[in-house]
Amino acid sequence: MSNQNSEITNEEWEDIILRLQAYTRKLVKEKGWFRGDEAGVYLSGKEIDDYVFEAIGRYLKNPEKYDPSKRTLVEYLKKHLIRSLVNNDLISAENRTSSDVFAFDNDEEDENDSTPFLDSILSHAQIFFDEEIDYKEIMNYMESEVKDDVDVENIFLGLVGCGMKRAEIIKEFNMTANEYDNGMRRLITIRNKAAKKYNIKK
């Protein structure tokens, strides 16, 4: 994908919009902190669309801040999304579910960060998660649940134990892309089962 917004084709924008919509919606669904039953409306009336286009707008205003040698444009925009969501969560203290004290940095905070995408967002994402949940117990439960399914177990261990990416897991465990995607779906089902068992708010 090109790095200057004037060079991004409509087809590329469609790809970006769909992926950011899916990402934000999934992210919001994973959290227990948004208000109401509708995932689309929460926090001062902001909707998922608003977050997506806030991130895109930040890029369009200052495209030179994006360095394509460090991460993809979609990853760059996802980082903006995470930061906006976290920031909003912090502004609305009554909406907080975490006791973490998180000093939210300014917009320039990690433009030079070239660590892998998932690693680079973990510190931002921490604020989303409730301190009171027994994560160790949940992870132990999941570990026991994935044991009967080789692909799912490999994905689980690759992601959690080794911090591997999709492509690395596929290569390491000699899977096809389809096997990975199907295994990931089963793993998410197990995670949902764990959420139900441990009464995690959705």
Next chain:
Amino acid sequence: MNNNSKYSKGDFIRFVMATVEHVSSDKEKAKEFLSAEGLNVDSIVSDGMKRLKRLKMQIEAEKTKAEMLSADEAKQKASEWVDDLLSKIDFSLPELVKEEELTMSFRNIEKLSQDDIKKILVKHFTLKFLEEQAKSKK
């Protein structure tokens, strides 16, 4: 709380974020997820593209406005600068022309009125200040 575990909260977060990443790792997976959520993917795309167009136009308008404001400010600054220059007792136009590398012949200089000189210098310094602003923004 279970303390006999090799896993931490960080491991759980990594796992959840990896699942979030999964549904948006490519266009097809994003479509699949959004459809499963009961959303109309075609509408998301067409509404999104319309909003993108509006956003681009809005940003362009803001940039144009900022550039115009910036030009007005530079012109004002240049005008004050030139007034100050011309009021100095030791002001010498030939020296300034040389210093600022202005392209003017000495024959022209002699024929210029005070107003002409001011107009030329204001124009020159406006451009100079705008160039300096552009450089400092980079």
